Amino acid sequence: MVQTDKPDAIAMLKADHRKVEELFASFEKARGAERKQAIAKQICTELIVHTIIEEEIFYPACKGAVEEDLIDEAYVEHDGAKVLIAEILGSEPNEEFYDAKVKVLSEQIEHHVEEEEKRVEGMFSQARKAGLDMDALGEQMAMRKQQALAEYEKNGLPAPETRTFTGHELEEGAPVDDEPTARVGDSEGVRPAS
Ligand SMILES: [Fe+2]
């Protein structure tokens, strides 16, 4: 009997990637704070769940089958994205830099997805070549995904959990000044009007 209900792990992760790319495209076209915030929340939810199933199930299974550096970098890239996800979830579309944060997150994700999906040397290719059981992994990930989504439905989205960033404190500096003070390359700076 053909098992159609068991998702292949890589097909499942790629489908998540495509979904999030579509959401980023919708965000770019969206107008109005409410609509933007709704899409941004969807993006963050998708990414939080996706990082969980990769970090808890897929990446550990890749250990020994995929180049170690590639896996380490993937964890760090996830943590980098989580910083922006937390920023976006904690702010409103009418705040300064909101759109920029979503845009930069999309660029970071684009790079990360490329590292996972790249032909031959990408993480998924290496994992497939090593003969990982993609049906079993897909099944585990699908179950974990359902569980996480049900939990968020009930209790709201959690703060993303980092796995490689060790929580160094960041200082919030003064707000960016819109007034030009000195131009780059202009060693004398801006001269007072005479
Ligand atoms: Fe991924």
Ligand SMILES: [Fe+2]
């Ligand atoms: Fe990933």
